[in-house]
Amino acid sequence: MMTVDTTPGNSASAGAGDAAGDTDEDLALRRQAPAEESSRASRHWWDRNADEYQDEHGAFLGDDRFTWCPEGLDEADAQLLGPTAELAGREVLEIGAGAAQCSRWLRAQGARPVALDISHRQLQHSRRIDLSRGDVPIALVQADAAVLPFADGSFDLACSAYGAVPFSADTAALMREVHRVLRPGRRWVFSVTHPIRWAFPDEPGVEGLTASASYFDRTPYVEQDEQGRASYVEHHRTLGDRVRELVAAGFTLLDLVEPEWPAELQQEWGGWSPLRGRHLPGTAIFVSERSS
Numbered sequence: 001m002m003t004v005d006t007t008p009g010n011s012a013s014a015g016a017g018d019a020a021g022d023t024d025e026d027l028a029l030r031r032q033a034p035a036e037e038s039s040r041a042s043r044h045w046w047d048r049n050a051d052e053y054q055d056e057h058g059a060f061l062g063d064d065r066f067t068w069c070p071e072g073l074d075e076a077d078a079q080l081l082g083p084t085a086e087l088a089g090r091e092v093l094e095i096g097a098g099a100a101q102c103s104r105w106l107r108a109q110g111a112r113p114v115a116l117d118i119s120h121r122q123l124q125h126s127r128r129i130d131l132s133r134g135d136v137p138i139a140l141v142q143a144d145a146a147v148l149p150f151a152d153g154s155f156d157l158a159c160s161a162y163g164a165v166p167f168s169a170d171t172a173a174l175m176r177e178v179h180r181v182l183r184p185g186r187r188w189v190f191s192v193t194h195p196i197r198w199a200f201p202d203e204p205g206v207e208g209l210t211a212s213a214s215y216f217d218r219t220p221y222v223e224q225d226e227q228g229r230a231s232y233v234e235h236h237r238t239l240g241d242r243v244r245e246l247v248a249a250g251f252t253l254l255d256l257v258e259p260e261w262p263a264e265l266q267q268e269w270g271g272w273s274p275l276r277g278r279h280l281p282g283t284a285i286f287v288s289e290r291s292s
């Protein structure tokens with residue numbers, strides 16, 4: 001999860017603009033960003049910013065907590081992957097795993113997770129955490145979620161907490177890839193910035209409460225360097241787009257969870273704040289099942 005200040009356009013999800021490694025000269029705009037450019041930008045951006053991301057958010061994420069979103073909805077409570085008691089022995093693919101905190105929680109339940117991420121530096125943080133705890137390392141794979149390096153039907157579950165989905169240009173293809181590597185009847189659950197947030201400035205204060213852009217504008221949010229090369233990209237889909245992509249790939253949508261901001265939670269995460277959380281959904285979690 002991150003947070004991007006998408007001014008001047010609008011805002012996207014968990015973002016970039018405020019993290020180390022971005023140069024002030026990078027220009028934020030809305031423009032097309034093809035798959036290859038988006039992947040390259042994500043890999044480089046997350047490699048450059050992984051240290052700061054983990055410094056800033058590591059305490060909230062916890063080393064072995066599975067939280068879906070800045071609202072702090074935990075899998076232990078929500079059980080969106082199914083009953084926790086039934087996770088033991090399950091082969092689980094975590095996509096866009098970062099430092100694999102969710103995988104570490106899954107392993108503690110007896111599951112057999114594989115944590116996949118495009119960023120080598122993010123995955124090094126997973127190793128760092130395991131070493132510091134004296135744990136057997138979580139199985140890690142560095143790859144682009146658009147082309148999953150696994151045989152058909154390899155997993156019992158797939159999950160992603162703000163992982164690759166918001167950063168991928170062709171999420172219809174990503175859904176097909178997840179479908180391919182899952183066994184029939186198995187769940188795919190992912191969280192993303194709630195699409196409505198794209199209509200609002202990504203600001204935690206009152207300025208983040210007034211719509212300033214079209215919810216229907218799917219033009220990606222891009223930061224680019226002086227040569228016009230993308231250094232950070234996020235892609236927008238409406239709620240309907242996401243449902244159609246899932247169904248077209250062969251999934252059945254079981255639930256769409258919009259976590260409410262807990263009254264006791266005071267911690268901001270970029271554009272996610274108690275103020276905005278009282279007015280707007282910040283996260284959408286799609287709970288789906290491979291239907292065929």
Ligand SMILES: C[S@@+](CC[C@H](N)C(=O)[O-])C[C@H]1O[C@@H](n2cnc3c(N)ncnc32)[C@H](O)[C@@H]1O
Pocket residue numbers: 001002014039042043046061095096097098099116117118119122143144145146160161162163164165167168
């Ligand atoms: C906002 S972080 C979320 C990480 C972790 N799930 C968490 O909650 O901290 C997004 C992660 O997605 C990864 N990512 C971005 N694009 C990706 C892609 N195309 N394939 C795989 N991982 C990707 C990034 O490297 C980053 O670790």
